[in-house]
Amino acid sequence: MTDETAQAPARTDEFDFTLESVILLVLGIFMGLFGLLLFPITTGALPYAPDSTYGLFLVIVALQVITMGKTPLGDLRRTWLVIIIGIAAGITGMLACFIPGLLSNIVRILVGAILMLGGAVLLLQLFLHKEKAALWFSVPGILRHLTVACALVYLMAFLLGLVTLIPSFTTDLLTAVLLIIDGAALIYLAWCIDVVGKEFPEQPGPAGENQEKAGQVFLVREVSFPFTTALLIFLGVLLALLAILLVPVNLGILPFSPDGQLGLLLVIMAVQILAMGETPLGPFRRSWLIVTIGLAFVAMGVYSCIVPGVLTDLLRVLLGLLNLIGSLVLLAGRVIPMVLQMRDAPAQPVALPAPLRNLLVTQTALNIIGILFGTSMLLPGLIPGMVTATILFFNGLLLFLLAYILGTLPAAE
Template sequence: MNLTKVFDESELSLEVVILMIAGLILLITGILLFPVATGGLSYYENGLYGLLLVMFSLQIISMGKTPFGDLKRSKLVLLAGLVVGGIGTITCFVPDAFSDIPRFMLFLFFGPGGALLLLQMILSKDKLKAWFEYGGIFKHLIAGCTVAYVSSILISILLWNQSLLSVQMTAIFVLIYGAAIAYLSFVLRKIYSSYPQEQKRKDGEVELPIDRAMILFTSVFMIILGVLLIPVNLGLLPFSGSAQLGLLMMIFAIQMIASGSTPIGVFPRSLPVILIGFVFAALGTVSCIIPEVLVYPLTVLVGVLNILGGAISIGKFLGQRASSTDQQKGKIPKILVKLNVSQLILNVLAIAFGLSMLISHLLPGLVIGVVLAANGVVLLYLLHILLVIDRIQKEMETR
């Protein structure tokens, strides 16, 4: 085996990444349901529901892929994705916050959504008929989509009537669905590597690259988390710290696998980075579904990563400032000054959050909530600055 190839950049579209992680979530859930059925493990149902809603949200925000079909990423579609993500986040954090609403949403997404996607595949001239004509890997796409859509419909029936099957039989169906999603992700990866034009952005969509979409979602996530911690610390709401850590790990995982962005810096999307991302996703899934089992190790891990990430970024900034001349410092455009200031604030907030996780009672719970909410607000401001810079660069290229 050529070791240099192990560290080569890997080409994985965000769609493939999300499907791979969704398949992993379902496979882990199916496996965990067996000891849950025997009473060997406790089970936090809302953690799973919230996590699945978050995955649907990321698909909608980043690609315009809804549970009912593909749409242009208009502002309305982005808003709908954020609402789904917000409901999923709160569902994870606050037990029974929305009663049966998350389960009903997932029923709609898996049931009518799966049936509609199956019909679209059968009736669309660009899908089933064309795929048969193409042959080869596209026959695997037909098989993968069919099994995934049918499994989705069956899962929706189990969501509607949870007493229909035993927990063990439900686990088997979840495993089949997870395997189908994972298989489909590998088929799509092969197709996208051979036919990259299949991933082209639709005309009229909101221009929001993958990294920007993740910033948008993370900012909303942080604001919700920060705001919720205020009534939680006042004793007004129950809270699942385990699911909070699980979702944080899942966000880390998606960023790592999709763009190589890790908590301590950006790296090429090599095989080691991708594998670490999947480990993070697996840990996040377990933490969301099985309460308390990973709280201590993930608290330490998230705390250390936040401190290291913030400290490394500040160190790089100070190093660049020290090596630049006075003339270079004076020529920095205002928009870049704003970018640097917002990044510095984020790094300081990350260090403060990391320290609060490692040192108990370092900051009052209410202050931690304010820190996280402020982190989300600054992230939104950073996103605004990045979009302005993108627009300026595009204008310069068209001159």
């Protein structure tokens, strides 16, 4: 988002949640839907996949850490150390989503510890820090709402962490109620943060405040790349890891959860849609239609991770079509103008700068791989499993390359 966009007046016909509010909204949908589904799961009416459920939660938390430096224990500077920790948490969540039974106890304990410790620490900070609850509650309006929302979210996180670590502490029905309350509180908090951001816009710090200090150790240097670059790195890690895991899966050495894979991919795609309007068919204005589609994708992805075997074929076809059609549309939109320009070009065409040329080649290669990946999902068995793993691995490498190239381009004015 450019500075001009950030300073523009709010529009009632467009969704303008910030990235922080979007991720809280996604977490709220995850918790609320999990709570609602726990009722039929408890009675045995629906199956349940705890590994991919915990794994998806870790991935969403990792997205917060990598893109904003916001951790379960509070806000930190987005240094390379913080990003590496976020990527490690994301990889753990991905492994739990993809390979059932591999990290069952580890992810349950990790999620429980994150919720309980994070909730306790943030709740104490809220009421002990002189610039938080006491000050906010003294100001009528949205800051009082923010105080209530934060207190609810932190308290629910602590209780849910305790229940996750000690399942016998309460009943499944009470856990479901806590999840629903937490989901509503997270959505409430997302709204509060959005309103606070508009009423009390953050002032930029002094020039040079975030610049790297000479001689500073690499791991504690602050990272300033934007959300798009952070998400490309995260997706690159996801696809490269998936490709590596598909080798022992195709050899029959490891089990595999297609529901966890498809649900995770759909939720990450939904975050892109809600945060930037970025879809497989290209960028769109964040109209309420686009946002509704993004929210539907979140719900379907979360459902697939929690309840296996119900949406498998639907999501496989949906993601296959989105990859195939989106890649074809973007490729055609890039190639056809080039062909027309070459036909009408002067005798000595102007050469593109190297970064733009590299960007064009990388995007074209990603579109071709997207077509192959979409085809493999729509027609299972047409492309051998090992070839699909190779396609995904190169897709991950190309996303790393794209993130690097975008970092070399001049910033938009």
